[in-house]
Amino acid sequence: MAMNFDESPSRRLPVYLLLDTSGSMAGAPIVAVNNGVGLLYRELLNNPSSVETVWMSVITFAADAKRQPLTELTHFTPPVLTAGGPTAMGAALKELGRALDTEIIPNVPGGDRKGDYKPLAFLLTDGVPTDEWQTAAEALKKRTVGRLGTFVALGCGDEVKVDVLKAITDKVLLMRDVQGDTLQEFFRWVSASIKQASIAAPRTGTGESLTMMPPPPPTIETI
Amino acid sequence: MTPRRSALLFVLDATGGSGVVYRVAVYLQHLVRQLRTTAGLTRRARIEVLIADHTSAQIVTIDDLLTMAASVAFDAAPFGLHPNTITAMVQTMPYEGGGFHVFFLLTRDLAANWEAELPALHQMVASVTGLCCGPLAPPATATRLSKEPGGTRVVNPLDRIRIQFDSIAAWLSRDFGDPPVAPPLPDVVPVPTGWSGGAELPGAAPTPPAPMHPRPATHPTAQWRILEPTDRTDSVPHSEHTHQPGSAGWSMIAASRRGKLHAHEGTYRDDAYALGSADGWNFIAVADGAGSCRLSRVGAHIATTAAIAALQAAATAMAVQVALASDAPGFPIPRHHAQGLEVIQQHLAHSLHAAQRAVEAEARRRAIPVRDLSSTLLVLAHYPTAHGDQVLAGGQIGAGQILLVENDHQFRPLGEANVGFYSGETIFVPMPSSSELERCVWATWLPTPWLVLVMTDGIADDLYPPARQVPVLIQGITGVLRAHPADQHLLDLIAYEKRDSADDRTLAVLYRPEVM
Incomplete structure (x- = not known):
């Protein structure tokens, strides 16, 4: 005796990656980030819970911000990133806010589908914003509905302004000695965090468990 | 060889x-x-x-x-x-x-x-x-x-x-390993050394070679595992099922099974249920332990059994209230229906209180935070009167669903799940205040229902969109109730495969065997 339910739309765990592709990322850094996104993708594909729930979006920022729409993990293709131009981080934050407004599906009483799980966002930058970023950052912090579950900002290297990142989110990490290996560790940690959230998500909870993350790797400081 | x-x-x-x-x-x-x-x-x-x-x-x-x-x-x-x-x-x-x-x-x-x-x-x-x-x-x-x-x-x-x-x-x-013959192909592009962050590398290529991200040809390699818990403390069986004859010719079956996530992680099922009857009443309780809480399976078990015990203890008083409110011949004081239902609702709220107190007592006994025992709780009380109409009353803290089935394609939810803006957000026993508990209960008079279903969100969340999915469930349950033993078949029924359905599943059914 078995039931065959239709394949109705799944509940999604939205994950946004905000990646700095400005000129200072050219060369080794952008290669490392490309490798890191690929690594993240492959790691998530090995986790059945992530395969069934994670939807990814990449927002790159340089002269302006470009957003890849939220895409089911199994249909996601890691973008090939190239670097060049200034650091329009404000535009990226604005784009993230727009994505939360337009892409997130909330629970609606009596609705025909279940809403999304709390979204996660990870920002990686090695520089300072070259555009107006405060308005978008404040708007993200002030959201009362459609808030991010977790927003982590990773600053890479000595040029990054920790104060700016702290104004964007409370969860700021700093990688002073940036190497290909250490950046791979960061993406592995992002993968572990997403996997943990994808395991916590389908279980009944207050939603808090989605925001609990493993401690970052030793090469990264928590600010 | x-x-x-x-x-x-x-x-x-x-x-x-x-x-x-x-x-x-x-x-x-x-x-x-x-x-x-x-x-x-x-x-x-x-x-x-x-x-x-x-x-x-x-x-x-x-x-x-x-x-x-x-x-x-x-x-x-x-x-x-x-x-x-x-x-x-x-x-x-x-x-x-x-x-x-x-x-x-x-x-x-x-x-x-x-x-x-x-x-x-x-x-x-x-x-x-x-x-x-x-x-x-x-x-x-x-x-x-x-x-x-x-x-x-x-x-x-x-x-x-x-x-x-x-x-x-x-x-x-x-x-x-084998003696080295040729270096293995790297799956990532080698990263030049010397990146200190921020500064562009002197002489670095502005556009690096594109990395290859091999995409699986068919479906990803991720596989769900089935692991046994290594810590056997407070163990519970991975599945259970029960048939219990109820009052006035009604019957109850329930089944519960461990979800894919718990099996994958080698942890125990967090869902629980309890059934009971007394003085003409039938009672069902189901609970889903909070996934993030260490001993929520213990809390779920205690909450369901304490709620049923409280309702059984109140059954006589509740039956008297129904009789008074139903204007039955032989009762000299006519009452308005709604008045009787208020008292029934109070008893339901009391059962939720009792569950809460029992969970708090267990937390004290174990010297652990009461939060560790958090679970949802859904309670159903059913009383068929001699005149053919029924009282249905319920209480619900958190996610899950109580579903009234009038025939094979007509159904409606009773009560309301407390869910947040996002999926995965709900509330639990223990709840903060008594006034909140009182808002979680309801009671109603109804003509004789065909079935009443009480389920945790492991099943309720699979019923979207309801117009398409609930009839599939009703059809499955109808088949189960005509088979023997029905509770064993119910356990088989809830073993269905569905994408994005990895939580524990618990379903209890109230039905009249004579009409099946």
Whole structure:
């Protein structure tokens, strides 16, 4: 005796990656980030819970911000990133806010589908914003509905302004000695965090468990 | 002829606190990945990673290692690892003709009396390598623990762990891998060294070569596992089912089974149910333990049994209220229906209170935060009157659903799930205030229902869109109720496969056997 339910739309765990592709990322850094996104993708594909729930979006920022729409993990293709131009981080934050407004599906009483799980966002930058970023950052912090579950900002290297990142989110990490290996560790940690959230998500909870993350790797400081 | 294979067991000591355990896990993951890509090594040796403490050891996949390391090791444990957990584990592992080589990654001193276990372990395995990872792991212990050829390695400060692991990788690659013929193809683009962040590398190519991200040809390789819990404390069966005759010719069946997520992680089912009847009433309670709370399965069990006990104790008083309110002949004081229902609602609220008090008492008895026992709770009370109409009353804290089925295609939810803006957000027993509890109950008069279903969100969340999915469920249940034994068939029914449906599933059905 078995039931065959239709394949109705799944509940999604939205994950946004905000990646700095400005000129200072050219060369080794952008290669490392490309490798890191690929690594993240492959790691998530090995986790059945992530395969069934994670939807990814990449927002790159340089002269302006470009957003890849939220895409089911199994249909996601890691973008090939190239670097060049200034650091329009404000535009990226604005784009993230727009994505939360337009892409997130909330629970609606009596609705025909279940809403999304709390979204996660990870920002990686090695520089300072070259555009107006405060308005978008404040708007993200002030959201009362459609808030991010977790927003982590990773600053890479000595040029990054920790104060700016702290104004964007409370969860700021700093990688002073940036190497290909250490950046791979960061993406592995992002993968572990997403996997943990994808395991916590389908279980009944207050939603808090989605925001609990493993401690970052030793090469990264928590600010 | 099957080739002989050795076993390389890496035992991560989870007792040394989150900082050190997680750091060691990061390097261990790298080491194992490195070994797995060594040509020929996995033909000659299989690699297992275990996370262990003083009472248990658990095999983990390399992909889950960091998550597991983070989740098991938030605080330093009261006792160090005991090698007998590893001896016991080795005894249960398949022997493929080669030796066992055990690597203890110690993050603190071993538990008391560990040396008594040592001869048995040394006799069973080919080698033991003790690595002191961090200042809390005494080198003398690692030395005593070790059995050549691995020997003892001290990694303090931890920054040197990579050097030690590289050395182990070289040793194992030499002993178990193929002689090198050609370098393996990297799956990532080599990163030039020397990036200090921020500054552009002098002479760096502005557009780097595109990395290759091989996409799986069909479906991803991720597989759900079925693991047994290693910690047997407060164990519950992975599934259960019950049939219970009720009052006035009604009957109840219930079934509950462990979800894919719990099976994948080797943890217990958190759902629970309880059935009861008294003085003409039928009672059902189901609960779903909060996934993030350690002993929520205990809380779910206590909440359901306490709620049913409270309703059974109140059954006589509730029956009198229904009789008074139903204007039945022989009752001299006519009452308005709504008045009777208010009192019934109060009894339902009282049952939720009783569940809450029982959970709080258990938390005190165990000296743990009451939050550790959090669960949802759905309660149904049903009373068929002599005139053919029925009282249905319910209470609901958190997610799940009570569904009234009028015929094979007409149904409607009773009560309301407390859910948030996002999926996965709900509320639990214990709840903050009495006034909130009173808002969670309802009562109504109804003509005779066909079925009433009470379910946790593991099933309720699969019923979207309801117009399409609920009839599938009703059809399945109808088949179950015509089969024997119905409760066993109900358990089979809720074993369906569905994408994005990994939570525990519990379903209880109230029905009249004579109309099935």
